[in-house]
Amino acid sequence: MNQTRTLAIDIGGTGIKAALLDDAGSMIGERQRVPTPPKPVSPEDLVRAIDEVAAPLGTYERVSVGFPGYVRDGRVITAPNLGTDALAGFDLQSVLAEHLGKPVRVLNDADVQGFGAIKGQGLEMVLTLGTGAGTALFRDGEILPHLELAHHPVSGNKTYDQYIGNAARKRKGKKAWNKRVAKVIDILREVVRFDHLYIGGGNAKDITFPLPPDATIVPNTDGLTGGIRLWQKDPTAYAAADAPGGGAAAEPEGAPARNQVP
Template structure:
């Protein structure tokens, strides 16, 4: 087989459908096994209420516009375990608790699927793999993911832990806080949380991602940086690296 034929064969290999479920938008794209985008990103507004069937319908419609894929990686905003949703604070836990999203998506799109928390999937697309790395997503709510030397640590629901005056991280940093308090005051909240998380974890590096990271205007410490929001999709490659 010639080098040109080998290259063409590799290019034609089906990719991974990366699914990023958000409280505001539903996004997906096809990526390769290294996390490189093979397609443009598709996006639709998240329906409210967001029943599981409505979400599956939305992704089936978007997937039909994309190149071939033979696996699916799903990042979901809540606690997930063994392919099932346990909590869905920004979509309605009462609608989602116990729902086997990985199996349902696999059945709908006819390829195997794996499910992880959305901040953790984004983290896989961001981290260097060295030391203690924390990812915090700023979006509809606030998500976190912690990695040590590239390995994902047990999930912590910091989003629902009180951070100030009985406000949770979701309430203190989420989109409602941004819209209610304005950019300047919200940035003060971000600064305070950066400091608190360092006291708690002594992280080597903190990455700020999510749709509202673009509004961060404070001077960041040397070990804190902004990350691309596309990592919420490109991190999906890591879900299939270990077979």
């Protein structure tokens, strides 16, 4: 039986990763990585970088993309670590599908990582630690509406991004940063009442304190392998993750729709 190969792409604030997945979601060959273009990242720069990271991987039949921001129906709403002003309204899903000549599905990167990490039991939460902080929620394996908790105040006037993002880790040092991450885990437990928390992202490796029994560090590669789940269900199943409350996705005020690369 012929395998359907999926090109999985994980767009981050500092690097764009890609790998080919087989039907089971296992990687075929080596993962590729290129630097994320300098901020603000234009649609043209983003598509060019995706071309570059995918070039060594060979042929594929479909594409999954994890994007670091709020995405609705494949269209970028916010992209704080890439440049919202440059990308808001950009229909990444449609543009990539036309550019690559393959079907494409785009979802928030923490949501995609969650698909690679969760067990599908109870209320499971994902916390990603990278350039910023990302979150995703799942109930019995089903994705719940995406909330950009990263931009909600967590300590004084600081958002989660500002409190435990990479800039804070560098500025405060690992010891103080670890204390902050431990505090955030406690806060999320009180607010969300998760059954289990999965911690991923490039900075998860810098956690030095003993994790509680209801928290686990997961491989960063889950942000790629989770991409297979985007093709294992009806695409309308992800409407809940894209648009809280259901209905059509609203454009950010004043943001033009962009359906092609300039």
